[in-house]
Amino acid sequence: MSTTSRPGAGRRPASPGGTPPPGGPRRGIAGRVPAWLRRAALPYLLILPAVLLELLVHLVPMVIGIGMSFLKLTQFFLRNWSAAPFAGLDNYRVAVDFDGAVGRSLLHSFLVTVAFTVLTVGLSWLLGIGGAVLMQGSFRGRALLRALFLVPYALPVYAGVITWSFLLQRDSGLVNHVLVDQLHLFGERPFWLIGSNSFVSLIVVCVWRSWPFAFLVLMAGLQNISGDLYEAAAIDGAGWGRRLRAVTLPMLRPVNQVLVLVLFLWTFNDFNTPYVLFGKSAPHEADLISIHIYQSSFVTWNFGSGSAMSVLLLLFLLLVTAVYLVATSGRRSDA
Amino acid sequence: MRRRKPYLLAVAGALVLAATACGADDSPSTAGSAGGSATRTITYWASNQGTSLENDKEVLKPELDRFTKETGITVNLEVVPWADLLNRILAATTSGKGPDVVNIGNTWSASLQATGAFVPWDDALLKTLGGKERFLGPSLAATGAPGQPPTAVPIYGMTYGLFYNKKMFKEAGIDKPPATWDELIADGKKLTKDGRWGLAVEGASVSENAHHAFIFGRQHGAELFDASGKPHFDSDQETKAIKQYLDLMAVHKIVNPSNAEYANGTEAVQDFVSGKAGMLMWQSIATQLKQAGWSEDDYGLAPIPLPGPSQGGEQVNAMVAGINLAVFKTAANKDGALKFARFMTSRQTQQNLNKAYGSLPTVTDAYDDPAFESETIKTFQQILSTTAAPLPQVAQESQFETLVGNAMNQLFADVASGKPVTEEAVKAKLTDADQQMGG
Numbered sequence: 001m002s003t004t005s006r007p008g009a010g011r012r013p014a015s016p017g018g019t020p021p022p023g024g025p026r027r028g029i030a031g032r033v034p035a036w037l038r039r040a041a042l043p044y045l046l047i048l049p050a051v052l053l054e055l056l057v058h059l060v061p062m063v064i065g066i067g068m069s070f071l072k073l074t075q076f077f078l079r080n081w082s083a084a085p086f087a088g089l090d091n092y093r094v095a096v097d098f099d100g101a102v103g104r105s106l107l108h109s110f111l112v113t114v115a116f117t118v119l120t121v122g123l124s125w126l127l128g129i130g131g132a133v134l135m136q137g138s139f140r141g142r143a144l145l146r147a148l149f150l151v152p153y154a155l156p157v158y159a160g161v162i163t164w165s166f167l168l169q170r171d172s173g174l175v176n177h178v179l180v181d182q183l184h185l186f187g188e189r190p191f192w193l194i195g196s197n198s199f200v201s202l203i204v205v206c207v208w209r210s211w212p213f214a215f216l217v218l219m220a221g222l223q224n225i226s227g228d229l230y231e232a233a234a235i236d237g238a239g240w241g242r243r244l245r246a247v248t249l250p251m252l253r254p255v256n257q258v259l260v261l262v263l264f265l266w267t268f269n270d271f272n273t274p275y276v277l278f279g280k281s282a283p284h285e286a287d288l289i290s291i292h293i294y295q296s297s298f299v300t301w302n303f304g305s306g307s308a309m310s311v312l313l314l315l316f317l318l319l320v321t322a323v324y325l326v327a328t329s330g331r332r333s334d335a
Numbered sequence: 336m337r338r339r340k341p342y343l344l345a346v347a348g349a350l351v352l353a354a355t356a357c358g359a360d361d362s363p364s365t366a367g368s369a370g371g372s373a374t375r376t377i378t379y380w381a382s383n384q385g386t387s388l389e390n391d392k393e394v395l396k397p398e399l400d401r402f403t404k405e406t407g408i409t410v411n412l413e414v415v416p417w418a419d420l421l422n423r424i425l426a427a428t429t430s431g432k433g434p435d436v437v438n439i440g441n442t443w444s445a446s447l448q449a450t451g452a453f454v455p456w457d458d459a460l461l462k463t464l465g466g467k468e469r470f471l472g473p474s475l476a477a478t479g480a481p482g483q484p485p486t487a488v489p490i491y492g493m494t495y496g497l498f499y500n501k502k503m504f505k506e507a508g509i510d511k512p513p514a515t516w517d518e519l520i521a522d523g524k525k526l527t528k529d530g531r532w533g534l535a536v537e538g539a540s541v542s543e544n545a546h547h548a549f550i551f552g553r554q555h556g557a558e559l560f561d562a563s564g565k566p567h568f569d570s571d572q573e574t575k576a577i578k579q580y581l582d583l584m585a586v587h588k589i590v591n592p593s594n595a596e597y598a599n600g601t602e603a604v605q606d607f608v609s610g611k612a613g614m615l616m617w618q619s620i621a622t623q624l625k626q627a628g629w630s631e632d633d634y635g636l637a638p639i640p641l642p643g644p645s646q647g648g649e650q651v652n653a654m655v656a657g658i659n660l661a662v663f664k665t666a667a668n669k670d671g672a673l674k675f676a677r678f679m680t681s682r683q684t685q686q687n688l689n690k691a692y693g694s695l696p697t698v699t700d701a702y703d704d705p706a707f708e709s710e711t712i713k714t715f716q717q718i719l720s721t722t723a724a725p726l727p728q729v730a731q732e733s734q735f736e737t738l739v740g741n742a743m744n745q746l747f748a749d750v751a752s753g754k755p756v757t758e759e760a761v762k763a764k765l766t767d768a769d770q771q772m773g774g
Contacts, residue, residue, distance in 0.1 A: 075730065078428050078450045101770035170593045193596050194539070194748035279598045280418065281541060281741045283748055295741075298422060300734050300771065301446075 062314070069307035084304070091308035102296070106309060108284075109292035113268060116199070116288060120206045121263045125256075127207065128214025133248065136222055146219070153212035161276040164205045168192035168277075198283040206273050210266065214259060221255035222248070257328045264324075265317060289313060377671040378411040378434035380423065382658055384491065384692045385622045388414040394622075394691045402678045408671045417542070417600055421733065427663065428452040435666035436675050439487055440542075441477040441657045442726045442736065448479040448486035449730035453661040454669070455484040463673070464488065464680050465698070473655045474697045477725040487659035490679050491688070492695035493618040494719040495550065495653035496636045503531070503613040512637035516579075519614070519640050523589030526613035533589030535612035536580075538747035539598035541740030546654055547616070548739050549726055551576035553651035554642040559735055560727045566772045568739055569765035572648070577743060577761050585750040595751035598744075618656050619715070621693020636714045638722065653723040657697070695719060731772060738768035 033041075068081075069091055077084035097103040131149055135142055152160060167174045170191050179185045192201045225248065233243045249256075271290040274282050282291045293313065297306020379399075385391040391414040399410040413434070415423055421443065427433025428450050439447060447453065454460070456478075461467050467475065474492045478485035497519075499512050507526050513519035523533025537543040552559065557572035584590035591612070597603050607615040608627040616639055624634065639652040660679055662672040678684055685701040688694075695716055696702060706712075726732055742764040750756050 075425075075446060075450050078425065079431070079452055101767040105767070105771075170596055171591075189593075191592075191596065191748070191752055195752035279539070281539070281598075281744050284745050295737075298425070300737055301425070 065307050066311055068304055069311045071304045073302070073304040073307075075301045078303075087304055091305045092312070094305060095308050095312060102305070105287075106289075106292065106296075109287045109289045112199070112285070112287055113289040116203060116206075116286075117264060117267045119203050120210065120267045121260060123203070123207045124211040124214045124263060124267075125260065127211040128216075128218050128259075129252075131211075131215040132218035132222055133244065135219060149215055150212045152208050153210075153216070157209070157272045158276055160209060161205060161273055164201075164208075165193065165277050168201055193278065194283050196285045198278065198286040202274060202277065202286045202288075205277060206267060206270065209273060210263060214263065217255060217259045218252065221252045225251045257325075261321060261324055265321070268317065374668050374671060375407060376409045376411060377436060377666075377668050377675055379413070379675065380420070380434045380437040381412060381414045382420055382438040382440070383414055383416050384658070384694070386626050388416065390622060394688070398684055398687055401684075402675065405678070406671070406674055408668070408674065410675070424452075425450075431665045433663050433665065435663060435668050435672040437661050437663065438490070438658050439661050441474070441487075441489065441655070441659045442546075443733050444477055444479045444486055444659060445728040446730055446733040447661070448483065452663060452665075453486045454664055454666075454673075455486060456488055457484040460673070461485070461488075464677055469680075469698045469700065471695070471697050471699065471719075473719050473723060473725065474657055474695075477655045477657065477728065478659055480728050480730070485659075487661035488676055488680055489657055489697035490660045490685070491658040491692060492697045492719060493656040493658070494695075494715055494723045495546070495616055495618055495639060495656065496715055496718055497639045498607060498615045498617060498620065499635050499637065500607070500610065500613045501633055501635055503610065507613070512635060513640055514637075515643065516640045520583070520587045520589065523583070523587060523614065527589050531610070532591045532606075532612045534583060534614045534616070535603040535606040536583070536590055536594050536616070537597045537600060537603040538584070538590075538595040538751070539744045540600050541744065542736055543600065543603075543740075544743035544747075545736035545740035546656070546726075547580050548573070548577055548743060550639070550651060550654055551580055553724055554648040555579075555646065556648040560729050560731070564729050564731070566731060566735065566769055568735070568769045569762055571762075573765060574758055574762045577746070577765070578756075578758055581743075581746055581750055581756055581761070584747065585756055592751035595747040619693040621711075622691070624693075631710055636711045638714070638718050641722065649724070650722055651724045653718045655719065655723045655725040657694070734772055738771055739765065742768050 070087055070089075071077075071081070071084040072087040072090070073081060073084045094100065094102050095106055098107050135146055166172075170176060170189050170193070173192070175192060176189050180189050190197055192198065229247050229251070230243055233247050238246060269290055270288065271294070274286065274288045274291050275294075278286065278291075281295065282288065289309075293306050293309045296309060297303045381391060381395060383391055385394055392412065395412060395414075399412060403409050411434075417440075420438075420440075424433070424437060424439065424447065427437075428447075448455075458467070461484075470489060471492055474489035475485065478487055478489060497512060503526055504510075504512075504522070507522070509522050509525060513522045519534075526533040536547075549559065552573045555572040555576040557570050557576055559566065559568060559573070561567050584592060584594070591606070594603060594606075603612070603615060604617060604620050604623050606612040607617075608620070608623055608629065641650050641652050642648045660676055662669065662676060666672045679688075680698055682698065682701050685696040685698050686704045686706070689696045689701070690704065690706045693711065695712065696707065701707075707716075727735075746756055746761060746764060749760070
């Protein structure tokens with residue numbers, strides 16, 4: 001117990017009368033830090049490993065990505081990034097120059113992605129709320145149906161989407177077999193994986209994949225609505241539609257707020273579905289931004305330009321998310 | 336409300352972070368499998384030459400076993416699909432963690448040479464393989480920029496030819512393969528009936544499209560890169576060349592529009608060996624033909640027609656294709672890797688593997704095997720040594736393949752969905768590709 005002999009140690013409020021601290025032979029920094037600070041620091045120290053890991057896993061790659069966006073990083077400098085010449089804002093300038101080929105195609109891809117996201121999120125939400133409301137009352141086979149609805153969400157992305165790509169093939173796909181050979185809806189076999197129909201195919205596959213998530217979350221949200229509210233509404237003479245509008249939807253507002261945002265971000269950034277469905281080069285009509293950026297960097301070996309586009313995408317998503325959260329929360333606290 | 340804003344921003348940030356990071360994680364770059372740290376092993380990434388990745392493993396296994404017996408070095412083999420190979424190599428180059436030895440498509444030689452990732456084969460090193468003279472001239476020409484030591488050594492020689500189905504030709508009353516473009520179109524029209532088509536193409540395959548853009552471009556006299564190496568894709572000649580290729584589907588209708596969907600490099604071949612199409616412009620398909628039980632009585636190989644004398648282009652009807660073997664500078668076992676290169680270019684291995692794949696040995700002393708006396712091999716050999724041209728050996732070659740190949744995917748998609756594709760439309764796409772090369 002030699003700590004007490006150090007000058008100043010006795011002045012610590014934690015060890016009145018110069019008695020050794022209860023922790024035993026504590027030395028160094030811990031010994032010199034006042035107890036109030038130690039107490040205050042404890043929670044931060046506890047989350048420190050998580051914060052460090054978060055930095056390592058998410059922030060560091062992003063910072064590197066931002067750094068890359070200012071470099072002229074091509075195949076000549078792949079082995080030694082530090083030798084890549086500084087490009088300043090050139091990569092950004094090219095990306096937002098909508099008169100040039102690069103900027104024009106980026107803008108096109110961005111607009112396609114916005115349309116795709118709005119439609120996919122909207123349809124997924126509609127199907128999700130529809131399914132959840134219909135499954136609210138108990139009936140025979142409800143558990144089975146619920147499980148069935150969740151299958152697309154449970155399947156690995158690759159397995160689900162590659163199956164769709166087989167179904168959608170022009171000559172040998174099941175979709176055309178049903179639409180053309182059985183129902184005779186088209187004179188000539190339509191293409192589903194190339195041309196303008198590819199946009200429709202992409203939305204169908206994405207909605208198929210993401211609506212079960214909406215369904216699951218909304219179903220959970222519905223469990224929290226007290227039956228009394230419906231009873232009271234029924235006594236007041238509210239019909240099914242009125243109960244939906246006056247009870248269900250307002251009570252689901254907090255759930256919806258998160259659900260729509262998460263669906264938006266996932267859909268906007270979706271890489272797997274178009275990549276598995278179309279391969280490396282997506283059709284022009286379904287050129288989602290994640291694939292487009294991948295093309296611009298990996299495939300043409302221009303990693304600086306790809307990074308600049310990624311940073312722009314990140315800023316856009318950050319802005320949308322912030323505006324969305326502020327707007328939706330504002331309305332809730334006014335209500 | 337006001338006090339909640341910082342928290343909201345934090346939530347927004349976290350959500351965006353999570354979402355974008357997920358997106359980034361999903362990109363299909365795969366970390367290189369660690370090279371063997373012991374000197375008794377090497378890691379080898381082979382390209383997909385056979386009917387499937389499994390088939391390649393079967394073909395390579397006896398050879399690799401022989402290598403192990405001779406040198407005591409075990410080979411960790413991974414067969415990488417074509418769609419991933421370039422990405423995997425780039426990832427390995429960036430991280431410095433990759434295999435010891437890798438197969439590359441020979442058209443990438445100059446592009447990959449520019450990264451400086453591979454051991455250059457200078458004269459001294461080439462001597463360990465028997466010297467420069469041992470290798471076939473055209474194959475050696477496609478190993479990097481002129482005047483620089485090769486970045487890789489050729490192991491399988493390939494080129495393009497016109498496969499035709501003898502039975503379908505007979506039924507249609509055609510007695511010999513087409514020698515001119517007019518004949519090819521006329522024959523194609525005769526073959527196109529009852530759900531069968533004259534010719535199969537891989538209309539959504541970036542590399543197939545780019546190769547044909549190059550071959551037909553040369554037929555029209557187009558130069559993809561000028562003397563200083565600047566890209567010049569949108570010349571009138573190149574536009575005409577690509578239009579000519581698209582017109583096989585659009586105007587002459589001897590190609591099934593569904594071929595515009597074919598992307599993975601196997602579907603057009605499948606159409607040919609299953610008798611859905613009578614002709615195919617392709618490189619070696621020996622393993623696929625063997626699997627379908629075809630012999631030289633069932634199919635023939637002819638050179639792709641040359642341009643008419645009035646067209647003013649060059650007498651080129653194929654590219655120097657093939658597979659090269661490169662050794663990473665970062666190889667954990669560089670000595671073993673160089674030994675492996677010597678083994679892969681040895682007479683015995685060259686004969687065994689090229690026989691199995693139906694490709695051409697890249698060393699002259701391997702040709703004494705009777706297997707290389709077949710009609711198909713002799714025709715390929717003839718094309719490779721007389722009318723095949725190497726793709727431009729410039730650093731931006733792989734970008735050319737990607738950009739022009741992609742543009743052609745879209746043009747094929749337009750053709751297939753019945754949109755009229757004019758020369759202006761082709762030129763506009765090529766100009767876009769040109770601009771995307773940047774400065």
